[in-house]
Amino acid sequence: MIDENSTNLPHQQEKNTTPGIQSAPFPVKQPAPDINDLLNPNQKSKTEFSKFKFKVITIFILFFVMLGIFVSLSIVSQKTATQNPPPLPVDIQSPSPAPQEASPESKIIQEINKFKNLTDAINSNSDKLTPPKIDLTITLK
Amino acid sequence: MRLKLPKLFLIIFLFTGLWSLVTINLHAQTTSALQKASDDYAFQYSKYVEADNSSQNALAIYNSFKTTTAKEDAFQKTQAKISQTDTLYIAYLRLTNEVGNNFDWQNQIGQKANVTKSLSDEMTFFQNNQQGLNGIQTLEQLPDFAKNLSDHIKNITNPLISKTQATYSITQAQVALDNLQTTANDLQVYATQKLQGTESATFFANWNSEIAAIIKNAQTQIDLAKQQANTNGVADSNLINITQNTKNTQDILNKAIPLFNEVANLK
Numbered sequence: 098m099i100d101e102n103s104t105n106l107p108h109q110q111e112k113n114t115t116p117g118i119q120s121a122p123f124p125v126k127q128p129a130p131d132i133n134d135l136l137n138p139n140q141k142s143k144t145e146f147s148k149f150k151f152k153v154i155t156i157f158i159l160f161f162v163m164l165g166i167f168v169s170l171s172i173v174s175q176k177t178a179t180q181n182p183p184p185l186p187v188d189i190q191s192p193s194p195a196p197q198e199a200s201p202e203s204k205i206i207q208e209i210n211k212f213k214n215l216t217d218a219i220n221s222n223s224d225k226l227t228p229p230k231i232d233l234t235i236t237l238k
Numbered sequence: 239m240r241l242k243l244p245k246l247f248l249i250i251f252l253f254t255g256l257w258s259l260v261t262i263n264l265h266a267q268t269t270s271a272l273q274k275a276s277d278d279y280a281f282q283y284s285k286y287v288e289a290d291n292s293s294q295n296a297l298a299i300y301n302s303f304k305t306t307t308a309k310e311d312a313f314q315k316t317q318a319k320i321s322q323t324d325t326l327y328i329a330y331l332r333l334t335n336e337v338g339n340n341f342d343w344q345n346q347i348g349q350k351a352n353v354t355k356s357l358s359d360e361m362t363f364f365q366n367n368q369q370g371l372n373g374i375q376t377l378e379q380l381p382d383f384a385k386n387l388s389d390h391i392k393n394i395t396n397p398l399i400s401k402t403q404a405t406y407s408i409t410q411a412q413v414a415l416d417n418l419q420t421t422a423n424d425l426q427v428y429a430t431q432k433l434q435g436t437e438s439a440t441f442f443a444n445w446n447s448e449i450a451a452i453i454k455n456a457q458t459q460i461d462l463a464k465q466q467a468n469t470n471g472v473a474d475s476n477l478i479n480i481t482q483n484t485k486n487t488q489d490i491l492n493k494a495i496p497l498f499n500e501v502a503n504l505k
Contacts, residue, residue: 153248160252164259202502205428209498212421215342215414216495219488220407220481222337225276228396229283229326232290233388235316235381238301 275329275336282329286322293319300377313377320384324368327395331361334399338406344416346409353402360398363390400477404467407484408460414491415456422449422494425501432504445497452494459487 199207293315300312335357343350367387374383426442433441463483466476 156248156252160256164256201428201431205425205502208421208424209495209502212414212417212491212498213495215410215417216488216491218341219410219414219484219491221410222272222340223403223407223481225272225337226334226399226403228399229286229330231286231323231326231388231391233320233323233384233391235297235384236301237297237377237381 270340272333272336272340275333279326279329279333282322282326286319286326289315289319289322309377313380316377316380316384317371317374320380320387321368321371323387324364324371327391328361328364330399331357331364331395334402338402341406341410342413343409344413346412349405349409353405356398357402360395363394397473400474401467404463404477404480407481408463408467411456411460411463411484411487411491415453415460415487418449418456418491418494419453421498422446425498429501429504445501448497449494452490452497456487456490459483459490463487 293312296308296312296315300308335354338350338353367390371383374380426446429442430438460483463480466480466483469476
């Protein structure tokens with residue numbers, strides 16, 4: 098059987114066949130072994146391990162970067178919320194759509210809301226300051 | 239393919255960790271100092287109740303059996319109860335101070351420094367009292383020590399806290415009233431641009447007379463509250479009257495809101 102794709106001539110193929118051993122129906126071209134694998138068989142697994150290490154380190158770095166971003170965003174949003182608390186609803190229709198700069202109308206609404214909040218705050222925490230009921234009487238017979 | 243499952247676990251682990259950290263961070267930010275002080279006060283009170291029960295039981299056993307072991311136990315538990323009373327009042331004073339940090343004092347800020355100093359001095363008293371308690375070694379010494387503490391709480395601490403509460407209420411009422419005046423002035427400027435000629439003049443004459451009546455009535459209530467607060471010490475009955483006066487002020491000030499809205503809605 099002659100392999101048309103083979104580079105060997107038919108008579109060369111005959112020569113390569115060892116007597117008594119069944120040869121492959123066609124010549125198998127083995128890939129050339131890596132010289133590094135031959136010199137150091139552990140090298141391949143080491144390379145895989147270092148690739149894995151690299152991935153883990155990358156994921157950790159990404160994790161901390163994301164964590165930093167999340168924490169910063171949450172702090173910024175918290176500060177913004179504290180500095181600009183949402184106005185309480187009043188019986189006034191707010192201008193729609195909301196203007197970019199504070200219009201005289203919205204300034205007035207903010208002032209009314211501020212007054213309303215200050216008024217609502219009167220005595221608002223007095224219930225928190227109920228004195229504790231204690232009894233320090235010690236009777237010795 | 240070999241790395242897929244560990245990678246998946248790793249990613250789930252990392253995102254769970256990330257989510258937990260963000261949640262903890264947000265929770266820590268939203269828990270205010272006032273809430274922490276309030277929680278601490280409630281916690282210290284529950285510890286006081288436990289200490290009180292233990293002390294009462296130990297004293298009952300000692301009074302029945304009169305053994306040295308029972309006396310030692312009664313001493314330890316009663317001393318712990320008195321110590322916890324000090325801790326409880328420190329937490330209470332801290333909460334009282336924190337309430338004052340949570341509203342806008344505006345031009346009344348000078349009073350805040352006085353309030354903070356008085357409360358701080360009182361906290362020092364309880365800290366010193368706790369140290370003095372450690373020097374006591376016999377059960378017989380504890381009744382007098384506890385009575386002195388009880389008298390101090392009754393004559394100094396409780397009136398101080400009542401006065402502080404009165405100051406808070408009056409200050410909040412005064413700040414709201416001052417703000418009413420400012421808001422009324424700004425609204426008048428705003429509405430002058432909307433109304434023209436004689437229509438404007440008559441509208442504001444009527445509107446201003448309403449606002450002036452509100453200011454006058456509110457100020458009367460605040461002055462009554464101040465008179466009550468200026469009497470020697472603020473007794474419980476005074477505090478009730480002061481709270482009622484500031485509540486009346488609040489009701490009067492609320493009448494201004496429809497008037498404000500009327501002007502804000504002018505076309």
